[in-house]
Amino acid sequence: MCMPPKFRLPTMWLKISGPEFELDLALPGPILQSILPLLNIYYLERIEETALKKGLSTQAIWRRLWDELMKTRPSSLESVTCWRAKFMEAFFSHVLRGTIDVSSDRRLCDQRFSPLLHSSRHVRQLTICNMLQGATELVAEPNRRVLETLASSLHTLKFRHLLFSDVAAQQSLRQLLHQLIHHGAVNQVSLYSWPVPESALFILILTMSAGFWQPGPGGPPCRLCGEASRGRAPSRDEGSLLLGSRRPRRDAAERCAAALMASRRKSEAKQTARAVPPTRVTRRSTQENLTAGGTDPKRELHPPATSHEAPGTKRPPSAPATTSSASASSSTSSSKRAPASSAPQPKPLKRFKRAAGKKGTRTHQGSGAESEDLYDFVFIVAGEKEDGEEMEIGEVACGALDGSDPSCLGLPALEASQRFRSISTLELFTVPLSTEAALTLCHLLSSWVSLESLTLSYNGLGSNIFRLLDSLRALSAQAGCRLRALHLSDLFSPLPILELTRAIVRALPLLRVLSIRVDHPSQRDNPAVPGNAGPPSHIIGDEEIPENCLEQLEMGFPRGAQPAPLLCSVLKASGSLQQLSLDSTTFASPQDFGLVLQTLKEYNLALKRLSFHDMNLADCQSEVLFLLQNLTLQEITFSFCRLFEKRPAQFLPEMVAAMKGNSTLKGLRLPGNRLGNAGLLALADVFSEDSSSSLCQLDISSNCIKPDGLLEFAKRLERWGRGAFGHLRLFQNWLDQDAVTAREAIRRLRATCHVVSDSWDSSQAFADYVSTM
Secondary structure, eight states, X not given: OOOOSSOOHHHHHEEEETTEEEEOTTSOHHHHXXXXXXXXXXXXXXXXXXXXXXXXXXXXXXXXHIIIIIOOOOOTTOOOSOHHHHHHHHHHHHHHHTOSOGGGSTTXXXXXXXHHHHHGGGOSEEEEEETTTTHHHHHSGGGHHHHHHHHHHOXXXXXXXXXXXXXXXXXXXHHHHIIIIISSOOOEEEEEOOSSOOHHHHHHHHHHHXXXXXXXXXXOOOTTSOTTTTTOOOOOOHHHHHHGGGOOOOXXXXXXXXXXXXXXXXXXXXXXXXXXXXXXXOHHHHHHHHSTTOOOHHHHHSOOOOTTSOTTOOOOTTSOOSSOHHHHSOHHHHHHSOOSSSSOOOOOOOOOOOOOSOHHHHHHHHHHHHHHHHHHHHHHHHHOOOHHHHHHHHHHHHHHHTTOOGGGGTOOOSTTSEEOOOOSEEEEESOOOOHHHHHHHHHHHTTOTTOOEEEEESOXXXXXXXXXXXXXXXXXXXTTOOOOEEEEEESOOSSOHHHHHHHHHHHOTTOOEEEEEESSOOOOOOOSSTTOOSSOTTTSOSSOOOOOOOOEEEEEOOSSOBOHHHHHHHHHTOTTOOEEEEESOOBSSHHHHHHHHHHHHHHOTTOOEEEEESOOOTTOHHHHHHHHTOSSOSEEEEESOOTTSSOHHHHHHHHHHHHHTOSSOOEEEOTTSOOHHHHHHHHGXXXXXXXOOOOOEEEOOSXXXXXXXXXXXXXXXXXXXXXXXXXXXOTXXXXXXXXXXXXXXXXXXXXXXXXXXXXXXXXXXXHHHHHTO
């Protein structure tokens, strides 16, 4: 059966009935297979089920589309199970951001289909970047069906490299989060690489993720919330709701970026009531233009009383106010006043140039005026001393350390907001948390009962870690608390890592997974309040840790010897521990390491997996043998632990003998231990006929293994007739020195086990290796 020279594929080979269609079942399989590559992605996607019924797979076609259109190669660590779903999800993101032209390829263009609507049901993960691109498009009325589909299909929402956004973009994001989280299926929100977070935007994302909803000022009512939310008056934003009038002002970086945005929106500012005057811009008027909607100058100069200050109390003259008195006075009097400190007096701001005359004149002067105004603004802000702001942040941080109620910090209760569905997983990667942001997060965490997993990675918490511990303790006291996984990592910590671990385990006794890492030794960072000698007494203590539910504990230590008794106290209280990982751990002596191992044997009877990484165990060979004789462990990892640095000729036979007598050990990982050919051949004896070992996974990556040694290892396995023992990992060995021998060795090994290797250039790596010896 041959195809006519000019055929219309949809009418020739497909049965079409409205929006539904299926393959003509009378067509032979070979013809159907030849038709599938000719379909565009819309017909190809919707015909998937019928093709499967005919025994045809479209995965190869989707993979080819990915290679030709997306032009990126997936990560080697990524296992793609469905190329159709992967392609459609990436296609949706590219169309939303405008980075792909659907009219450029016939396989992407079809006037009968909407690219966003057609691919939205495959989107499980959506990433929003930079200036919130895509948020406005998704909440637009023409894309209502797209947003409704996303609400049911989307599970993960990610934010990457966010920049400062305008009020309109934040309002669109507010509606988007409300639809996807509160009325949708999103259960994970992740933020990545936000060097200078914008407070209003960050607090908006946090509060919406926690399930709190306040309609934005002037925003349209939500049609899904019912009549109850239609009549609500516009209220303050989440930042004002959480932090009240004591909310710290933006820092210098935020104000500078906001000034650039303000100068770009001069045409919009001319229509507002707070337009910039044509004469002189004072500090107060500049702040008013940088704040969304403006602020009341009287309220800035005289903040309302809080729990720390009675309504009738008069502020002492020596206490710095929220704003400088010099900025509140007139420009004439302030220019005659002598400087109050040795800091250089900032020069006055040049007035922002107002565009006058014809439109062409505005275009000609726009670039120069914008850069000049921003230049002056940056330097005047840098010269100002924010005494009032520093005192204000210090007072808030002081309250954050005493474990008091949030209302004492000027944080109003959240009951005024409507409570909706909230997410279960929150991840913050490389997002520095200011005092304002940290207090907001902690205030939300104390009642975030739906949260199951929390990741805080390199957020610069500093002394705010104490407030975090208080919030986690309050959350744990809630009846419906579901928090079971906590991942915490940072450059510094005001507490030593073992004391911090003890405090977390005390605060969250129901925690199942705890991963904690501190890169540098503990140092007492300068607390916000002078004279604060250390952490609160209720955070650390000498009392014993109550029994907890930890099943997985991962700890990454900074440099320096760690006190073994503190680690043992955590292990003794974790009777349900099944997996333990210690990274870069240093003990004062091998006896301390032996004490830890003895504690594991006596108190952690359920331990199945044990991992050591970047530890010097050259002097702990007897302790390593003790571990290999443990009949409860199923997997042991010694990664870059220098096992065979000393006495390899004596230690290797002892190690093999211990493994041959262990019938419960299933996996052994030895990457980066200088095993070499001799050590590999010694390990081959573990699989001999007289061995009772049940080892099925062996990792010997980065062990200076050469092709001839690997070939001899394969021959010994063949000689002993040992059946397939599982997986063998050979990454980053010297197999490129003799490619023919290496291929022969891998061919023989694949008859015995599943081999995972790579093509690695060892010449340059060897030079680097020798240089670090």
